[in-house]
Amino acid sequence: MSTEEPADTAPPASPEPPAPPESWEPGERLRTTSLPRRITAAASLAARAAPAAFAAHALLTLVTGTAPVATAWLMKLVVDNLVQRGPLSTLLGLASGLAAVGVATAMLPQFVQYLRGELDRRVGLLTQDRLFTATGSFIGLGRFEDPRFLDRLRLAQPSVGMNPNDVVGGVLSVVRAVLTLTGFLGSLFLLGPVMAVLLLLSGLLVLAAEISLSRRRARMIWEVGPVERREFFYNDLLSSVEAAKEIRLFGSGGFLRARMLTERRTANAAKRAMDRRDITVQAGLATLAAAVSGAGLVWAVAAAQRGALSVGDVTVFVAAVGGTQGALATIAGELARSHQALELFDHYLAVTTARPDLPVAAEPRPLPVLRRGITLQDVWFRYSPGHPWVLQGVTLHIPHGKALALVGLNGAGKSTLVKLLCRFYDPTRGAILWDGVDIREADAAELRRRIGAVFQDYMHYDMTAAENIALGDLTALDDTPRLRAAAVRAGIHAAISELPRGYDTLLSRTFFMTSDSAPEPGPSTGTGTGTAPPSEPIPDTAPQPDTSPAGPSTGTGTGISTGVEFSGGQRQRLALARAFLRDRCELMILDEPSAGLDAAAEHEIHVSLRRHRQGRTSLLISHRLGAVRDADLIVVLSEGRIVEQGGHAALLASGGEYARLFALQASGYRDELQPPSVPLHPLRTNPDSDTDTAPLPTTTTGDR
Numbered sequence: 001m002s003t004e005e006p007a008d009t010a011p012p013a014s015p016e017p018p019a020p021p022e023s024w025e026p027g028e029r030l031r032t033t034s035l036p037r038r039i040t041a042a043a044s045l046a047a048r049a050a051p052a053a054f055a056a057h058a059l060l061t062l063v064t065g066t067a068p069v070a071t072a073w074l075m076k077l078v079v080d081n082l083v084q085r086g087p088l089s090t091l092l093g094l095a096s097g098l099a100a101v102g103v104a105t106a107m108l109p110q111f112v113q114y115l116r117g118e119l120d121r122r123v124g125l126l127t128q129d130r131l132f133t134a135t136g137s138f139i140g141l142g143r144f145e146d147p148r149f150l151d152r153l154r155l156a157q158p159s160v161g162m163n164p165n166d167v168v169g170g171v172l173s174v175v176r177a178v179l180t181l182t183g184f185l186g187s188l189f190l191l192g193p194v195m196a197v198l199l200l201l202s203g204l205l206v207l208a209a210e211i212s213l214s215r216r217r218a219r220m221i222w223e224v225g226p227v228e229r230r231e232f233f234y235n236d237l238l239s240s241v242e243a244a245k246e247i248r249l250f251g252s253g254g255f256l257r258a259r260m261l262t263e264r265r266t267a268n269a270a271k272r273a274m275d276r277r278d279i280t281v282q283a284g285l286a287t288l289a290a291a292v293s294g295a296g297l298v299w300a301v302a303a304a305q306r307g308a309l310s311v312g313d314v315t316v317f318v319a320a321v322g323g324t325q326g327a328l329a330t331i332a333g334e335l336a337r338s339h340q341a342l343e344l345f346d347h348y349l350a351v352t353t354a355r356p357d358l359p360v361a362a363e364p365r366p367l368p369v370l371r372r373g374i375t376l377q378d379v380w381f382r383y384s385p386g387h388p389w390v391l392q393g394v395t396l397h398i399p400h401g402k403a404l405a406l407v408g409l410n411g412a413g414k415s416t417l418v419k420l421l422c423r424f425y426d427p428t429r430g431a432i433l434w435d436g437v438d439i440r441e442a443d444a445a446e447l448r449r450r451i452g453a454v455f456q457d458y459m460h461y462d463m464t465a466a467e468n469i470a471l472g473d474l475t476a477l478d479d480t481p482r483l484r485a486a487a488v489r490a491g492i493h494a495a496i497s498e499l500p501r502g503y504d505t506l507l508s509r510t511f512f513m514t515s516d517s518a519p520e521p522g523p524s525t526g527t528g529t530g531t532a533p534p535s536e537p538i539p540d541t542a543p544q545p546d547t548s549p550a551g552p553s554t555g556t557g558t559g560i561s562t563g564v565e566f567s568g569g570q571r572q573r574l575a576l577a578r579a580f581l582r583d584r585c586e587l588m589i590l591d592e593p594s595a596g597l598d599a600a601a602e603h604e605i606h607v608s609l610r611r612h613r614q615g616r617t618s619l620l621i622s623h624r625l626g627a628v629r630d631a632d633l634i635v636v637l638s639e640g641r642i643v644e645q646g647g648h649a650a651l652l653a654s655g656g657e658y659a660r661l662f663a664l665q666a667s668g669y670r671d672e673l674q675p676p677s678v679p680l681h682p683l684r685t686n687p688d689s690d691t692d693t694a695p696l697p698t699t700t701t702g703d704r
């Protein structure tokens, strides 16, 4: 139990826990990778994603760089031979060469474009895989509560435009333009060195201006990132079915729309300012380029008139001036684009190379099979140094094989304690021991394999019923009897069986089932996967009735999804089934497992839970004290401290907080009705029976 500490004071002196290896403190500028490392990383990603396409793309891109110079020189030779009336065979040879280069110039860009597209797709796939593998590997939840990290994560996503191939493509385009530039500049130096120097200087000016612009653009993108993320948030709200009810009822649509548009206007203003700067600088640069090439043309014509240049020389000169300026403009443009791509790629690298968010043991200690129990030793916790203490010196033992109930007012710290048990966060001070092993020293994935849980804010997935359950233990994805047993235990099997496609019914109306868009309507297909091709065998888990509320139609061509919406209570039962799928887990955590259920369903679920808990270690959190009265130990938490613990009868007798809350709840029923002498709902005795659940009243409350 805790000592009496004022709510916001520091915990008593004890050794500081090891600091996480890297903190992503909000507001802190995050680590960036050097430009050469970014370019190397992008190239190696592209080479790994599609080695052949990468090599062919690089080769062809470079070849296309030499084509304009070859064309200009062949043209000069043709013109000079024509003027000097050279031999026909030479002329024909040169003309054929010119034609061949022309064909290559016309064809190669198409191949390069195709290869670029293919590389984009493959690199996009690989980066997306790596990005989400990285975010999935964070042990804790802290990063997902850090706005700065979330901004980076958004910018790092291929869907927002991040593609390492843009870096590679940009670098290759720059190299190609440099090849072209070198060829033309060499030609110019031969014909008019002053002009070549002038062009080079104006090109360098363009380059400097473009790089400065791209820096500003990258900064602008970073600065409007949070604005756009808020805009997406309002956007999501306005297009989500979950929010649609409240928005319509409270008439808050206009308010939210105004907020969304304000964010858009803010982002637009930043982009407009950038575009104006862009256009001013670009117009100045274009004027300079036109003036330089105009002066060059005048000089070349005058030189030809004096006889210093041949007619062919003038054609090469004109082509070289145009080619040089074009190549310089390409280099500047590609550098600007690559710079932007490099900035986005930096976000990707920062996310994918981030060190673990919580300390990871170099050599994880094996977690023993739970025999003694789980102990919290003087656990202090706050979500960050800027947040108040949520747990203040909690010392608690959850004995093996026993059911412990945690009760307390809203905000007492119950769910936080659950999150620490699952190691989503580490205690700020103190330790949690699993049969004597500090869970920080064990492998987090191993710890979580031993735990089954229903969280207060449980998830519902827009997937099939089978998938919604199987996500609790993916080894059961194709194991229909296991899925069914879990559903029976959670009292949701009957409701699933009545769905148009039983366990294969999509529990969402926001997507089509695969077969909704199939050319031929047909019977149910696939086992437990909404994405299964129509030719897969039909499972025997569910009838395919014509009597279902949603009808038997596969919806082909109707434009209407045949998915089904479950009620809040039914969704909660699905979440329970998901937890029950882990029937071999060593610790079962149930955080408000029946909050969304009606009275009969709650009663039934608690009988089932009691049966399921027997002989298992479990932690049950509930505000309905009637549901926890038969727990082996009831612990009362208040403001992050344990204020009472004991059995139901002892706690009632002691007349403390538990007794007060219990009396308060009981008084709500006492005066009105005598409790029914028989259960509200007839309960079957065989938990595995198909008909375990007689039709339950469905609820419309308690949805997440």
Ligand SMILES: Nc1ncnc2c1ncn2[C@@H]1O[C@H](COP(=O)(O)OP(=O)(O)OP(=O)(O)O)[C@@H](O)[C@H]1O
Binding pocket: 145, 383, 387, 390, 408, 409, 410, 411, 412, 413, 414, 415, 416, 417, 456
């Ligand atoms: N991710 C978070 N970041 C910062 N503070 C948090 C976070 N989650 C919870 N809190 C704060 O921690 C305190 C305890 O929250 P917790 O969810 O543990 O309470 P609880 O006892 O489960 O409450 P309830 O009965 O309402 O579910 C609350 O003051 C809450 O505001």
